[in-house]
Amino acid sequence: MFPDARFDALIPLGWDDRVAALYATVAEAHHQPARVGRVDRDRCTVRTAGGQVRAMAEVLPTTGDWVALASEPRPAVAIILPRWSALEREGQLLAADIDIVFVVASLDRPLNLNRIERELVLAWDSGARPVVVLTKADAAPDAEVLAKTVEARAVGVDVVLTSAANGLGVDRVQAHLRPNRTAVLLGPSGAGKSTLVNRLLSEEEAQATAAVRAGDHKGRHTTSSRHLLVIPGGGVLIDTPGLRSVGLTGAEGGVALAFPDIEAIGEGCRFRDCRHVNEPGCAVVAAVASGRLDRDRVASYTKVQGELEESTKEPWAKAAENRQARIVHRAMNKLPKKKR
Ligand SMILES: Nc1nc2c(ncn2[C@@H]2O[C@H](COP(=O)(O)OP(=O)(O)O)[C@@H](O)[C@H]2O)c(=O)[nH]1
Ligand SMILES: [Mg+2]
Ligand SMILES: [Zn+2]
Known part of the structure; x- marks a missing residue:
């Protein structure tokens, strides 16, 4: 057939x-x-x-x-057609049938490792494979060091250092796409996503995009809505508008994949529901103390976990909790004011 x-x-x-x-x-x-x-x-x-x-x-x-x-x-x-992957943020579909999620962050501003980690959770949750793309390497004298920092936090993920200005790393991005793969670009506005896309497009296609855009005075390829672009060297790219926030509701599956090392070590905790904060017999805390796990990475993990727990609580449980908080609050207001 x-x-x-x-x-x-x-x-x-x-x-x-x-x-x-x-x-x-x-x-x-x-x-x-x-x-x-x-x-x-x-x-x-x-x-x-x-x-x-x-x-x-x-x-x-x-x-x-x-x-x-x-x-x-x-x-x-x-x-x-049935989807083999879908990138979703808080129930909103951003792209489907993707093989790779490029988590894009630029080096011309302070690195936001937390954001990268959160985007990696979404990326893993999509069913596609994440790759971190650090852009504007030309604008950061310590780009190599920053890349190493990200590598330490993005376990099991390829980190590509790029510059659309001088072409650094563009071939490595292209290598991920070349075997007819589809990738989506995820990252904040201004991270350099569209510039990277333009760099990957052939001159003709980039010019065609510019010509289309000239009519609406945007002048170049901007991202008012997501679209799909065929890369002449092979592969397909989906550009997304920058996300202001990275909500993780519903992305539980991505957490396990984004933090496999912590989850594995956590198997050794004394309590099944250990939060890895100050519980006795916590294997994660022990691993941080011995230098086996990165402290900041564990902090992100517990933060993300806490947030997911909050979002998956039954509405009635949340209401009851709020009610309880209000009662406590009122009771406290009724207490006689402390004398000065
Ligand atoms: N120095 C430098 N600036 C870049 C590079 N790539 C993009 N920029 C600039 O960063 C700004 C945002 O880029 P853009 O591609 O629109 O970001 P997007 O919002 O993620 O699509 C623009 O002013 C670009 O000229 C780069 O490799 N080096
Ligand atoms: Mg853009
Ligand atoms: Zn623990």
């Missing part, structure tokens, strides 16, 4: 045996495969073997989704 030459034009968009197999399980004969490039309100722009099409969708897909497209009576997303 595969390969089906009719769909060869989709290969640069990430079409491969895996997608073809998924497609074959859900699509009907009158459908054609397409990949979602962008979504606005009730419509989306999809890329088919024949080109770009605006399509209606009853259930909105997200950027990166593979879909079965019906063309009669008008183009419409008939089926969203």
